[in-house]
Structure formats: C-alpha cells, structure tokens
Amino acid sequence: MKQVEIEDAARKAVFSPVDSRARVDAVVRRIGDAIELGLFADGEQLPGESELAGQLGVSTVTLREALMALRQQGLVTTRRGRGGGSFVSLPEVPADDRLKARLHGWSTEGLRDLGDHWAALSGAAARLAAQRTEPEDLRQLRRTAQELTHAEDAATRGRLYGRFHVELAAAAQSARLTREQVCLQSEIGALLCLVLSGDAYGEEVADRHRAVISAVQDGAHETAGTLAERCVRESTARLVAVRLTL
Structure with a gap:
C-alpha cells in the first residue's frame, strides 16, 4: 500500500457511502465526528456538494440538509460566490465542567465496556497493520506520535490520541475498522482531555504509540496488538478513576 494511500485512507472511510437509514443523521454524524476528531484542518474546504453527495451515496438534497445541521452545530461554515463552498470550523475546547458533566453520564460499567470495544478495535487494527504494511507506510503514524509529544494542551493531545488510533485502522487497510474508530472516538475522544x-x-x-509503531514496523503482529490494547485499557482505567471522583 503506497504512503499516499495510507494517509488518505481515513478520509476515504469518512466519505464512503452511508447507511440508507436516517441518511441525514448518518451524514451529520460521519462528517461531524471526523471534524471533532481533527481529521480535517480548521478552515479546510470540503468537496463540492455534487462530489460529496456522490461519495457518500446520498442525494444533494440530503447532503444540503446535513450541511445545514453541521452549520447549526458550528462545525461547518458556508461561503457564497467565487471561492465559496463549505469549510471546516473546529469546535472550541469543551470546558472542564462540561466534560465532567458528560463523563458523569457514563457509568463505570459503561466506560469499561466502551474500553473493551476500543481495545478490541485497536488491537485488531495493530495486528493487521503489522501484517499488511511496509515500514515506509508508517510515516503518518510517526508524525502523529511526534505531534503528540509536542502538544501543549489537553484538547490537542486528545485529538491526536484519537487520530492515531483512526490512522492505525487505516494502516490496517480496513475501511470498516476505520469507520468504527471514527465513531468510537466521537464518544470517548473529548473525555480523554x-x-x-x-x-x-x-x-x-506518545511512548506507547511509538512502541506500537515499532512492533508494526517489525511485523510483530501479536506484540503490536497487545501494546495497542494496553494503551487503550490504561486510558480507560484513568477515565474510570476520574468518574469515581465525581
């Protein structure tokens, strides 16, 4: 798999056809999750309406309704005229008290269950990536791990953490795993702050992520999977500990 394909796989998964049920909501969630996860840069232009509707397998009417909902959520802005279109607008960092209120809505059992699901996804992705990728295909994962090392605030760290696991699934060359990771990060990503x-x-x-990358590069699929699972379980345990203090 070429490097450019690895880097684009996460975005391609975002823009793959949505489920036929409740299509407007499905488009809103798919694009909104990707924006909140940081897969798109602030101010980045989305594909044109006709192109994006075709990629998602929906009508332009459905897409316009979804874009309207995204604008109301503050995740997309629209400009008219020459050079116009739909542009990404990254959300403000959630306030600490809002995050704690959101975490309070989770039971410890629910968090552990979500952590189990996350660990299973990331472990499977790491094992597949170790079997399917070449060392030169891992530059995007290395770059994300490096950015996490230098991140100066919790919101940026949370986005990079989630992005790493999405990119790991993309490196596994599995569109389904990648979409599952995007959806999962929308549930837990902000809480990681x-x-x-x-x-x-x-x-x-960041050290744990680099260890996963090294194992993937060496083709040590079982080690890569175990390391990815441990990273996720440690973060989940920390979230549970915070939840118990609320």
Missing part, C-alpha cells in the same frame, strides 16, 4: 491535562501522561501515551 480529562486524563491528558498533565505533560507526564501525554509523554507516556
């Missing part, structure tokens, strides 16, 4: 506020744990996560 609550455990990534300190520099020490951010550095620890």
